[in-house]
Amino acid sequence: MGVGRRLAVAVVMTAGAVLVSGGGVAAAQAATPAAVHTLTLPAAPAGHVTAAAPFVAPHGTLRLGAKGAAVKELQTRLRELGYVPGRLDAKYGGTTQSAVWAFQKVQGLSPSSTINARTWRALENPKVPQVLVPNGKPDRVEINLTKQVAVLYRAGAVKLITHISSGSGIPYCETATWQGKTQRFCGDARTPTGNFKTTWRRSGWHKSYLGQLYNPVFFNGGIALHGALSVPLFPASHGCVRLPMHVAAILPGLLGTGVPVHVKGRFQR
Structure with missing residues (x-):
């Protein structure tokens, strides 16, 4: 199967990935969602x-x-x-x-x-998303951990609303090879609440010591909004905010650097 065909198949497969768990590094590297850029x-x-x-x-x-x-x-x-x-x-x-x-x-x-x-x-007769920061900047992101939803505002109006999966809150310790060394990483898997701003970003798949992030846009140290092959109906990440792949494909083009990111709420299991 040619490269173009493999990529096309990968896109179709990842379109349903929000419904399933799993997807290792190899799958992540293969899943380049070229087709979703037509959205x-x-x-x-x-x-x-x-x-x-x-x-x-x-x-x-x-x-x-x-x-x-x-x-x-x-x-x-x-x-x-x-x-x-x-x-x-x-x-x-x-x-x-x-x-x-x-x-x-x-x-x-x-x-x-x-x-x-x-x-x-x-x-x-739809309701609009709850405004978390009534006096927020016209361009901002609001992440509602309680509902597991993120909202992008542009010029004061809702531009994009998406399902997310944030930090699981379950402490972890994992061993990974990072910077040529086998190291052990531990954390509390929380997505901290507070007011932040978007900083650096990467295009395509970015390898971190805890896994693969697609099109990450960082806003709090090593915590980012990023695409993932699994975005379940409950918090499941190490602390980042997971997005469906097709949303992560277009979000960086709508979200500049230095844009406020407000993280509020708490998920109740």
């Missing part, structure tokens, strides 16, 4: 419900793997509201699933792969 966001930020177009939900229930016109309506509506469902391809896969999770969490619904009457009604 587009709404021409105007759609965070304010009053600015969103009227929406009449279709009837019926959708489950992961569904295809058809109703799925495309779901994807289109999510994108109108600032979520990132991936391509509007009428296929309910992993990228759309991560956007559904984010939407459901913002609406106060239990995240699920099933689109039922409650989720359709919420799509007709």
Whole structure:
């Protein structure tokens, strides 16, 4: 199989990675999401419900793997509201699933792969994300650890809303080869709350002593917003903020250096 073909296959595989655990270094290095760069966001930020177009939900229930016109309506509506469902391809896969999770969490619904009457009604009359910093800068990121959601604001309006997985809070000690030496690293796996700013970043896969980070944007020492092959419905990282791969592919282009990052809340298991 040629290189181009392998990369294309890797993208398709990683599109569903938010639903599964695992994905080692080899898989991470192979998964270069070239195709997701074709994603587009709404021409105007759609965070304010009053600015969103009227929406009449279709009837019926959708489950992961569904295809058809109703799925495309779901994807289109999510994108109108600032979520990132991936391509509007009428296929309910992993990228759309991560956007559904984010939407459901913002609406106060239990995240699920099933689109039922409650989720359709919420799509007709959606709530905006809770503002964590009412007097924050017009351009900023707010990370809600309680809901496991991140919101990017541009010019004071919601530009992007995404599902995340933050630090697990479970202390760890791991042995890794770093800078040519076998070393042991220990930590508390927390994502510290507070007010920070974006600093340095890397494009593509970046190897750290605790694993692989895709398109990391650092904001608190070694803690970054970054893409990962596993972004489950609970905090699971060593302390970074994991993003779905297709979101991490576009976020660096929307998020400059020195942009405030506010981390608030606490996840209750």
